[in-house]
Amino acid sequence: MELDTIAAISTPPGEGAIAIIRISGEASLPIADRMYRGKQKLRDVDSHTIHYGHLVQPATNDTVEEVMVTVLRAPKTFTREDIIEINVHGGVVSADRVLQLVLTEGARLAEPGEFTKRAFLNGRIDLSQAEGVMDMIRAKTDRAMNVAMKQVEGRLARQIRSLRTRLLEAIAHVEVNIDYPEYDAESVTLERLETQITEVQAEIDQLLATAHQGKILREGLATAIIGRPNVGKSSLMNALVQDNRAIVTEIPGTTRDVLEEYVNLKGVPLRLIDTAGIRETEDVVEKIGVERSRQALSEAELVVLVLNANEALTVEDEALFAAIADFNAIVVLNKTDLKKEIDESQVHALIGDRPLVTTSLLKEEGIEDLEAAIAHLFFDEGVEGAEMNYVSNTRHIVLLNQAKATINEALEAAQADMPVDMVQIDVTRAWEHLGEIVGETAPDQLIDQLFSQFCLGK
Ligand code: GDP
Ligand code: ZN
Numbered sequence: 001m002e003l004d005t006i007a008a009i010s011t012p013p014g015e016g017a018i019a020i021i022r023i024s025g026e027a028s029l030p031i032a033d034r035m036y037r038g039k040q041k042l043r044d045v046d047s048h049t050i051h052y053g054h055l056v057q058p059a060t061n062d063t064v065e066e067v068m069v070t071v072l073r074a075p076k077t078f079t080r081e082d083i084i085e086i087n088v089h090g091g092v093v094s095a096d097r098v099l100q101l102v103l104t105e106g107a108r109l110a111e112p113g114e115f116t117k118r119a120f121l122n123g124r125i126d127l128s129q130a131e132g133v134m135d136m137i138r139a140k141t142d143r144a145m146n147v148a149m150k151q152v153e154g155r156l157a158r159q160i161r162s163l164r165t166r167l168l169e170a171i172a173h174v175e176v177n178i179d180y181p182e183y184d185a186e187s188v189t190l191e192r193l194e195t196q197i198t199e200v201q202a203e204i205d206q207l208l209a210t211a212h213q214g215k216i217l218r219e220g221l222a223t224a225i226i227g228r229p230n231v232g233k234s235s236l237m238n239a240l241v242q243d244n245r246a247i248v249t250e251i252p253g254t255t256r257d258v259l260e261e262y263v264n265l266k267g268v269p270l271r272l273i274d275t276a277g278i279r280e281t282e283d284v285v286e287k288i289g290v291e292r293s294r295q296a297l298s299e300a301e302l303v304v305l306v307l308n309a310n311e312a313l314t315v316e317d318e319a320l321f322a323a324i325a326d327f328n329a330i331v332v333l334n335k336t337d338l339k340k341e342i343d344e345s346q347v348h349a350l351i352g353d354r355p356l357v358t359t360s361l362l363k364e365e366g367i368e369d370l371e372a373a374i375a376h377l378f379f380d381e382g383v384e385g386a387e388m389n390y391v392s393n394t395r396h397i398v399l400l401n402q403a404k405a406t407i408n409e410a411l412e413a414a415q416a417d418m419p420v421d422m423v424q425i426d427v428t429r430a431w432e433h434l435g436e437i438v439g440e441t442a443p444d445q446l447i448d449q450l451f452s453q454f455c456l457g458k
Contacts, residue, residue: 005031006114007107009095019095021086023107024115028082031105034058036069047073055098058105065089065098079118113451116458120439126157127439131393134453135218143267144217147390156389157438163200167431170196171424190414197427201407207391208400214392216378220262220271224296227306228316232334235361236306237272266375273300302374303329310338313346321350330373333358396437403433
């Protein structure tokens, strides 16, 4: 397949010290040479070198920009194609002008993620690695970044490929026995197959066991702070946000329909739900407090229920306890600097074995305890586990579950003494599900859709 030559501005929009225009494809060098004036023609320089010079309008020879040009020849490049990177003075106009020139000279404007897509199409990375690149761009904490980086390095891909190879080997044995039935007893074949695919299934289970933490690291833990008006919800949110530097959530080219705030809690990204609601003027919240809390609950993975220690429990508090019956929840008893009016034995009866943290947000006391309690609830054994492969991507999780289910079907068929080739069909399907994770059996449409989520110029 012949791919055309693409170009884009690869640095973020806006002003900066420099901006980079990236070109990839067969025509990269010829295009650059038509515009570049320097000591040598770029086609004559060594690969992976950088060169000072000027860009001109080829038609008039008018100077357009002072530039540094990096020449990266295939195949040792990000896309495995010839790549030219033009460093220009930062500024919207200059980068745009150079890009226009490159496009006039014959490159096509790259679609979002198209450079990474090329790396995939040209076999440099697989799909799970490409997805890791995207996760790295979007990572909100160091830990999330580490998980994504391992995925980019191809660790998950290697494990998936090894699982696939083992399934294939299991099928291959069966193949031999279908062709030469007298060569081996069918029951022995089936036993060996069962052992092999059971081992693969166990490893899939191990991967799936990391999915919960992995997904939290990747997407943030959806957290709802709820409680009656005036108990201290806004104060709590502000304390969390101030303590933990809200993380940049700006993803170029995406729109957010809900107002969200991220907090980096000991490496765990908390995604605070409905911060707009919490921030609204109190008289509005007053009217819709409990109702709004219920709404925030609909997407919450963690609930922080705030109570006021300075007042007796109310029926509204009890209603909120009832509403969070099925949730992971932490109860915060706030305003402990004031006279205690709440009946603690009543509180204890309601919270059962959920963690209770006492705070005085006014005096900035107890916030550390709360943070520790949240981290403990979700990352009991710690997220460090440097040697572990995390599955963090919903697409991967779905496919792993499908692979696991089809291996189950194969095992059931084998145990029910079904014909060997029936068992083989199920194992082959499991092999295909795993292949979709690394992109070997993924449909084109899916691939297009995945890469379209990238930023422009990546
Ligand atoms: P929300 O309606 O639940 O969001 O509550 P706010 O966070 O807006 O707090 C309501 C009032 O309680 C504000 O005047 C806060 O300053 C005050 N407040 C919050 N936390 C404490 C605390 O720990 N002790 C005391 N004494 N006042 C607090
Ligand atoms: Zn408030």
